[in-house]
Amino acid sequence: MKTTDARSPERASSIRRRPTRTHLVATVSSLAAAVALVAGVLSATAPLTPTTPSAAPVACTDVAVVTVEQAADLTGTCDYAGVTIDIGDGRTIGVPAAGTTLALDALAAGGADDASDADAVVQRTAAGRVSVLLGHEAHEAHEAHAPHADAGALGTAATAAVPTSTSCAASARTAFVKTGRSWPGAYTWKSNDSGRPSSNSTSVIDAAFKSMASGGTRCGAGATVATRASAVLAGTTTARPAITTAGSCTGSRDKVNVVGWQQLPKGILGLTCVVYSGSTILEADIAFSTTQSWFSSTSATGCKGTRYDLSTAASHELGHALGLGHVAASTGQTMKPSIPPCDFSSRLKGVGDAAGLAAVYPKK
Numbered sequence: 001m002k003t004t005d006a007r008s009p010e011r012a013s014s015i016r017r018r019p020t021r022t023h024l025v026a027t028v029s030s031l032a033a034a035v036a037l038v039a040g041v042l043s044a045t046a047p048l049t050p051t052t053p054s055a056a057p058v059a060c061t062d063v064a065v066v067t068v069e070q071a072a073d074l075t076g077t078c079d080y081a082g083v084t085i086d087i088g089d090g091r092t093i094g095v096p097a098a099g100t101t102l103a104l105d106a107l108a109a110g111g112a113d114d115a116s117d118a119d120a121v122v123q124r125t126a127a128g129r130v131s132v133l134l135g136h137e138a139h140e141a142h143e144a145h146a147p148h149a150d151a152g153a154l155g156t157a158a159t160a161a162v163p164t165s166t167s168c169a170a171s172a173r174t175a176f177v178k179t180g181r182s183w184p185g186a187y188t189w190k191s192n193d194s195g196r197p198s199s200n201s202t203s204v205i206d207a208a209f210k211s212m213a214s215g216g217t218r219c220g221a222g223a224t225v226a227t228r229a230s231a232v233l234a235g236t237t238t239a240r241p242a243i244t245t246a247g248s249c250t251g252s253r254d255k256v257n258v259v260g261w262q263q264l265p266k267g268i269l270g271l272t273c274v275v276y277s278g279s280t281i282l283e284a285d286i287a288f289s290t291t292q293s294w295f296s297s298t299s300a301t302g303c304k305g306t307r308y309d310l311s312t313a314a315s316h317e318l319g320h321a322l323g324l325g326h327v328a329a330s331t332g333q334t335m336k337p338s339i340p341p342c343d344f345s346s347r348l349k350g351v352g353d354a355a356g357l358a359a360v361y362p363k364k
Contacts, residue, residue, distance in 0.1 A: 065092060068132045076128025087120050087134055087248065089265075094242075094251020099126040100277045103179065104249045105320040107270045107313055108338035109292065118247065118268065119326070168219040168351065175333055176356030177325035181276040183361075186230035187213070187284065187321055190237040192260030198296040201310060205259060206233045207298060208314035211348060212334070213322065213357070218348035225354045226363035229322055241285035242273055249273035253283050257321070264289040269339070270313045272320035284321040288313060295342065303342035312339055312347045319353065323360045327352065 064083065066074065071085045074095065084092035096102040106118040121133040189209075191202045209231035217223045241258045242250040247265040253275060264271060269292055274284045288294075288310070295307040303309065312334070319335050326337045333350040349357075 068134065071095070071122075071130045071132050074128075074130050076125070078128070084250075085122065085130075085132060087132070091246045091248040091265075092244070093120050093122055093132075093248045095130060096122055096124050096251050096275060098124055098128040100124060100275055100282065101181075102249055102251045103181075103274045103276070105272045105274075105317075105326070106247065106268050106337075107316050109267050109269050109308060110338045110340060120248070122251070168217075168223070173331045173333070173350070173352055174355050175327040175331040175352040176335065176359070177327055178356060178360055179320075179323050179325045181274065181279055181281050182323045183281050186232045187257065187318070188232045188234050189257040189259050189284075189286075189321075190234050190239070192237055192240060192258055194238075195261035195290045197261075197290075197294045197310075201261075201294070201296050202233075202236075204296050204298060204310050205314040208311040208347075209233075209318045212315040212318045212353075215354065215358075216348075217351055217354045219351055223351050223354065225358040227354070227357045227361045228363050229357045229361040231318055231322075241287040243271050243285060243287040247271060249285075251275070255283065257284050259286045260288075261290050262287050263291055266291070269308055270317045272317045274321065281321075281323065286317045286321060288317075300344045300347070303344075306341045308339060308341055309344055309347060312344065315347065315349060319349075319356075322357065324353070324356045 065086055066083070067086050074080060074083075076098070079097060080095040083095045085095060087093050093104060094102060101124065102122045104118070104120045108118070119135060123131045123133070187209075191205070193202055196202065213227075213229040213231045215225045215227050217225075237256055237258060239254055239256050239258050241260045241262065242252045242254075243262065243264075244250060245263045247268050249271075250273075264287065268289060270286065270288045272284060272286045275282045293305065293307040294310045294313075295303040296310045297303075298311065315334050316339075324335050327333050327335050329336045329338065331350070331352060332346065333352045334346040334348075335353055335356070336346060339346065
């Protein structure tokens with residue numbers, strides 16, 4: 001995917017347009033003609049009717065930024081390449097191609113459940129109609145595929161997959177959320193090393209990805225699962241993740257799953273942008289923040305101050321790239337929405353995380 005900077009949104013009730021090629025000409029001698037021209041311009045720049053289709057759809061190349069409400073008014077016959085939707089807080093998200101969905105999932109710095117507020121899903125039907133889900137709405141869409149088990153209820157798809165272990169405390173809870181999307185094969189990715197905090201960052205990420213995709217858990221041999229999930233490093237790339245510095249997804253695709261580094265909004269450790277069609281993932285990019293301090297070691301000693309464990313963040317983001325959603329912080333799973341500094345408790349996946357992968361990628 002290619003990266004473009006997010007554009008700052010205008011007022012919520014307006015849209016921005018690219019310059020039209022039509023040149024309006026009015027003569028001073030004809031006041032009536034001038035008035036008619038002005039009326040025509042005002043009509044052409046009026047905001048789209050929220051939630052309901054317009055009688056006269058806007059030209060396909062005419063719109064630059066629309067509000068969430070106006071997104072429902074986009075005509076289904078246009079591809080809207082480069083068009084973005086204002087999702088608040090200075091962020092925009094791209095409009096995917098017809099028949100595909102674009103999902104954004106964030107990992108927050110801290111230790112609460114507020115990271116889900118940054119999540120977004122843009123769905124586009126085969127006919128081209130657009131709908132947008134933000135924050136907990138996006139989370140609820142994920143939960144439609146499997147329960148958000150705050151208390152540790154096991155997802156039905158993995159009822160017998162994982163034995164619980166009293167020695168793992170919170171990690172023995174079997175909470176997981178499926179997003180309803182998965183890869184038909186391995187998640188094959190390339191690393192863009194520009195901006196990485198240390199020379200071993202890529203190897204740390206690769207090790208975390210392999211651990212997350214495996215059947216093992218932090219609870220030992222008695223809590224392993226059978227899963228065909230897989231993450232394969234296929235070298236390096238100069239391509240950038242299709243993720244903006246404002247913390248959203250561009251929606252552009254280059255058929256490369258890029259994992260890289262870039263500036264992200266304060267409080268966001270990592271972002272994953274996934275494009276999928278039906279239940280099949282087509283592409284997934286991941287970006288880690290260059291503005292955060294990272295602990296880039298496979299050991300669990302020596303972390304100080306406000307450094308965040310890269311292995312934990314990488315495991316979490318791969319979970320999103322493989323099709324898992326957020327669960328509550330109280331479950332202790334790797335897929336909880338935020339992590340505190342120097343915390344290694346969810347570096348290795350919990351029983352619920354493993355149950356989720358077994359449900360999404362059952363061993364054939």
